Amino acid sequence: MTLFDEPRSPTGPWLRSEVKSEFAQLCEMLDPEDRMILILRVDRQMQWQDVARVMSDAEGPLTSHQLKKKATALRQQFQRAKKQLREMAHARGLLEAEQ
Numbered sequence: 239m240t241l242f243d244e245p246r247s248p249t250g251p252w253l254r255s256e257v258k259s260e261f262a263q264l265c266e267m268l269d270p271e272d273r274m275i276l277i278l279r280v281d282r283q284m285q286w287q288d289v290a291r292v293m294s295d296a297e298g299p300l301t302s303h304q305l306k307k308k309a310t311a312l313r314q315q316f317q318r319a320k321k322q323l324r325e326m327a328h329a330r331g332l333l334e335a336e337q
Contacts, residue, residue, distance in 0.1 A: 257332055264326045272319035275312055286313055 290308035
């Protein structure tokens with residue numbers, strides 16, 4: 239058996255363009271603040287304290303302690319948004335059932 243005889247590993251479902259499109263639609267159904275957190279953290283790969291700065295610009299500058307608190311709260315909100323997105327994806331049949 240050669241390297242070329244081995245079957246290719248299937249592309250993960252989240253990487254296929256039709257599934258990406260479906261996920262984009264699901265993201266649009268999220269709360270705007272949750273969407274913003276996902277964009278900043280996942281798409282732009284920002285650190286949590288940077289996400290906290292962006293999300294609290296209207297509040298004015300934060301102290302170091304306030305920034306850490308805000309980052310922690312945003313991480314928790316991010317986890318809830320991911321869970322909601324995962325549940326919506328399962329409902330649409332985009333993800334296999336977790337074991």
